[in-house]
Amino acid sequence: MEESTQAPAASALILAGSRPEPDLLALSQGVSHKALIRIDGHTMLERVHAALVQAGYDRIYVSASDDGVVALAQGLGMIVVPPATGPSGSVARVFELSGAPLLVTTSDHALLRPEWVRDFTHDAPAHCDVAILLAERGEVEKAVPDTKRTWLRFADGDWSGCNLFLLNGAGAARALQLWSSVEADRKRPWRIVGRLGLGTLVSYGLGRLTLADGVRRLGKRNGIAAEVVAARDGEAAVDVDKADDLVLARQLLARRVASV
Incomplete structure (x- = not known):
C-alpha cells in the first residue's frame, strides 16, 4: 500500500x-x-x-x-x-x-489510542478521497481473544470496522452523498447491492473479491477514490455498544494500566 x-x-x-x-x-x-x-x-x-x-x-x-x-x-x-x-x-x-x-x-x-490515529492517517494513501480503517480477524483475535464481532467476509479474510474514517480529498463530499443514499435505502437492500455492479457481485459470489478491491470498485463507480487501511492493532475494532463491550473495555483498560 x-x-x-x-x-x-x-x-x-x-x-x-x-x-x-x-x-x-x-x-x-x-x-x-x-x-x-x-x-x-x-x-x-x-x-x-x-x-x-x-x-x-x-x-x-x-x-x-x-x-x-x-x-x-x-x-x-x-x-x-x-x-x-x-x-x-x-x-x-x-x-x-x-x-x-x-x-x-x-x-x-x-x-482509542493516539498511535492508532497517527498510523491510520500515515497509512492512508495520499491520493484517496476517503479512507476507512478496518481490522482483519486474525489481528483482532490476537489482540482480543474470544471477542464476538460482526465480520465482513471477503477473499482476503474476515474484517471488522474500527470506527475511524478519513475524509481526505475533493471526492469526500460525493462519498458523504453515497453514504446518505445507502442510509436511505437500508430497507431496500437490492438498491444497495445494485451499486456494486454485476462484475463485482460475481467476484464476491465466487469468493474472489478482496475487501480493498470491493471498496475501490464501489468508489470508482461513484467518482470517489476510496481506500481500506488495515489496522496495525486488532484492539482498534473494539467499541462500546452493549453491556458485554463495556465489560471488555474495562478489562482491557485495566490491563493497560497494569502493564505501565
Whole structure:
C-alpha cells in the first residue's frame, strides 16, 4: 500500500448523536448518554477527546444534542454542532465547516489510542478521497481473544470496522452523498447491492473479491477514490455498544494500566 507523508489533519469529529429509542446501556449506568459512561474514572467522550488531542488535533468537533454531552464537550473546548437526521448528515454538516482533511470517529471508541490515529492517517494513501480503517480477524483475535464481532467476509479474510474514517480529498463530499443514499435505502437492500455492479457481485459470489478491491470498485463507480487501511492493532475494532463491550473495555483498560 502506498504510504502518505501527510501530517495528521487539524480537524476531527466525534459522533455522539442520540437515537430515538432509549439508550439502555446508558440507563444501566445511570447516565443520559453512553458517551458519559465512566471507565477508570473518565467518561468515554473524555477518553476519545484526549486521544485525538495527543494525536495532534487542535480543532475537535462533536455532533451531539444531549445536554450532558454538550456541556462536557464545551468544557473540554470542543466545537458542538447539532446532529442531523443520520450519521452521514451529521458528518456532512461538520465537513461543510471544516473541509478536508477531516478525521471522523465515535464517542464510544473508548479504547482509542493516539498511535492508532497517527498510523491510520500515515497509512492512508495520499491520493484517496476517503479512507476507512478496518481490522482483519486474525489481528483482532490476537489482540482480543474470544471477542464476538460482526465480520465482513471477503477473499482476503474476515474484517471488522474500527470506527475511524478519513475524509481526505475533493471526492469526500460525493462519498458523504453515497453514504446518505445507502442510509436511505437500508430497507431496500437490492438498491444497495445494485451499486456494486454485476462484475463485482460475481467476484464476491465466487469468493474472489478482496475487501480493498470491493471498496475501490464501489468508489470508482461513484467518482470517489476510496481506500481500506488495515489496522496495525486488532484492539482498534473494539467499541462500546452493549453491556458485554463495556465489560471488555474495562478489562482491557485495566490491563493497560497494569502493564505501565
